[in-house]
Amino acid sequence: MSNYLDESKKTRDRYNRLAMLYDLDDVLWLGLKQYSRKKLIKETNLKDSGLVLDLTTGTGRNAGLLARWVTNGTVIGIDISKNVLKINKLRNNRYDNLHRVQGMVQSLPFADETFNAVFCTCGMDTIDGPDIAFSEAFRVLKKGGTVSLLHLKRNKGPLDVFNFLSRFYAWIWRADGADLLTHVQKHDVEVPVYRNLQIAEAIVARKIG
Numbered sequence: 001m002s003n004y005l006d007e008s009k010k011t012r013d014r015y016n017r018l019a020m021l022y023d024l025d026d027v028l029w030l031g032l033k034q035y036s037r038k039k040l041i042k043e044t045n046l047k048d049s050g051l052v053l054d055l056t057t058g059t060g061r062n063a064g065l066l067a068r069w070v071t072n073g074t075v076i077g078i079d080i081s082k083n084v085l086k087i088n089k090l091r092n093n094r095y096d097n098l099h100r101v102q103g104m105v106q107s108l109p110f111a112d113e114t115f116n117a118v119f120c121t122c123g124m125d126t127i128d129g130p131d132i133a134f135s136e137a138f139r140v141l142k143k144g145g146t147v148s149l150l151h152l153k154r155n156k157g158p159l160d161v162f163n164f165l166s167r168f169y170a171w172i173w174r175a176d177g178a179d180l181l182t183h184v185q186k187h188d189v190e191v192p193v194y195r196n197l198q199i200a201e202a203i204v205a206r207k208i209g
C-alpha cells in the first residue's frame with residue numbers, strides 16, 4: 001500500500017504508451033464490455049440529472065454512455081494518464097456535459113459529498129491501493145448516492161474462451177482482477193446489486209452513513 005504512488009506512476013506510463021491500443025481491447029471482447037457498461041448504468045437506476053463521477057475514465061467508453069444518459073446533469077471523468085484522456089476527448093467531443101480531469105483515484109481533487117453517483121468500469125482492478133481508492137470514492141459521494149463497479153474477478157475459473165481473453169487482458173493492462181465486494185463492504189453501505197458473472201463482478205453500493 002505504501003508503494004502505491006510508485007506503482008501508480010508505472011501504471012500511468014503504461015497507459016500513456018498504450019493509449020492508442022486500448023480500444024482494440026473492446027473489439028476483442030466482441031461488444032461484451034460495452035453491453036455490460038450499459039447494463040450497469042441501468043441497474044444503478046441512474047437519474048438523468050445531478051453530478052456523476054467516472055473513475056479511471058480511460059478512453060471514455062463509459063463516460064460517453066454516462067454523458068448521454070445524464071442529459072440534465074454533469075459527468076466528470078478522471079484518469080491518471082493524459083494520453084487516454086486525449087482519446088476520451090476526441091471520442092466524446094459532442095457531449096458538453098462531460099469534463100475530464102487528470103488525477104489519481106487515490107487522492108481525488110473534490111470536496112466531500114460532491115457527487116450523486118460514482119462509476120468505475122474495468123478500472124478498480126488496475127488500481128494500486130484499492131482500499132484508499134474506495135475511501136476516496138465514498139468520501140466524495142453524497143449520502144444516498146451509489147458507487148457502481150464492473151471489473152474482472154481474480155479467480156476466473158476453468159480455462160475457456162472468456163477466461164483466456166481475461167488472462168490476456170490482465171497481462172497487457174496490468175489488470176490482475178480483484179474481488180471487490182469485501183472492499184466495498186468495509187464502508188457504511190447497502191448493496192442492492194451484486195452480479196457474479198463468470199469472469200467479472202458487477203456491484204452497485206449505496207452509501208448509508
Ligand SMILES: C[S@@+](CC[C@H](N)C(=O)[O-])C[C@H]1O[C@@H](n2cnc3c(N)ncnc32)[C@H](O)[C@@H]1O
Pocket residue numbers: 008011012015055056057058059060061062078079080081084103104105106120121122123126127128173175
Ligand atoms: C482498463 S482501463 C479502463 C478504462 C475505462 N474505465 C473503461 O471502462 O474502458 C483502466 C484505466 O485506469 C487508469 N488508472 C490506473 N490507475 C489509476 C489511478 N491510480 N488513478 C486514476 N486512473 C488510473 C488507467 O490510466 C486506465 O485508463
